Amino acid sequence: AQSVTQLDSHVSVSEGTPVLLRCNYSSSYSPSLFWYVQHPNKGLQLLLKYTSAATLVKGINGFEAEFKKSETSFHLTKPSAHMSDAAEYFCVVSASNSGYALNFGKGTSLLVTP
Amino acid sequence: NAGVTQTPKFQVLKTGQSMTLQCAQDMNHEYMSWYRQDPGMGLRLIHYSVGAGITDQGEVPNGYNVSRSTTEDFPLRLLSAAPSQTSVYFCASSRGQGGVTEAFFGQGTRLTVV
Numbered sequence: 001a002q003s004v005t006q007l008d009s010h011v012s013v014s015e016g017t018p019v020l021l022r023c024n025y026s027s028s029y030s031p032s033l034f035w036y037v038q039h040p041n042k043g044l045q046l047l048l049k050y051t052s053a054a055t056l057v058k059g060i061n062g063f064e065a066e067f068k069k070s071e072t073s074f075h076l077t078k079p080s081a082h083m084s085d086a087a088e089y090f091c092v093v094s095a096s097n098s099g100y101a102l103n104f105g106k107g108t109s110l111l112v113t114p
Numbered sequence: 115n116a117g118v119t120q121t122p123k124f125q126v127l128k129t130g131q132s133m134t135l136q137c138a139q140d141m142n143h144e145y146m147s148w149y150r151q152d153p154g155m156g157l158r159l160i161h162y163s164v165g166a167g168i169t170d171q172g173e174v175p176n177g178y179n180v181s182r183s184t185t186e187d188f189p190l191r192l193l194s195a196a197p198s199q200t201s202v203y204f205c206a207s208s209r210g211q212g213g214v215t216e217a218f219f220g221q222g223t224r225l226t227v228v
Binding site: 049 | 154157222
């Protein structure tokens with residue numbers, strides 16, 4: 001079975017400072033990992049995905065994540081937060097043994113203060 | 115290109131009523147799935163399908179039925195609504211075959227059971 005654990009339910013940063021959202025995964029198969037973002041009362045948008053190519057993955061809006069197999073981690077980072085980054089972020093794992101269905105973490109709510 | 119279309123966007127049901135949440139995609143994706151989103155729980159998988167005529171249960175299938183008679187459509191049926199089914203429901207589709215690709219989500223259905 002595969003699962004993800006998002007280590008922080010809430011993260012607060014000041015505008016212009018770095019963002020770090022932490023995610024650990026567990027998978028008995030070679031996983032595919034994703035980060036999705038959900039703005040208030042909106043649907044989900046893909047930020048980036050890891051599918052066993054480069055371990056450092058660049059996504060939209062300046063976000064990136066690094067796959068570290070030895071640490072079973074897939075943390076999301078951004079060098080400088082914008083007010084528009086305030087949203088709910090989900091780390092997600094998928095594996096072929098479940099029809100590629102997605103297993104979501106419980107989410108991290110990112111607050112960006114002026 | 116419409117992507118994934120869910121209807122209705124909002125619904126209020128009385129306990130014991132039945133209804134069907136509709137989901138349609140126009141991307142010829144093989145994989146489709148239904149999730150429910152509850153505060154602090156992330157998105158949890160209800161049912162998924164790897165192709166027409168093939169469905170399987172996810173993490174929280176009780177009280178829900180699905181079928182997949184065509185590639186395009188994947189309706190979710192609530193047989194006898196309960197207040198515990200008050201949630202936001204998301205349908206998703208992805209290409210899947212040959213490797214994991216991005217999942218595309220509908221805009222969600224906000225269901226209230228009174």
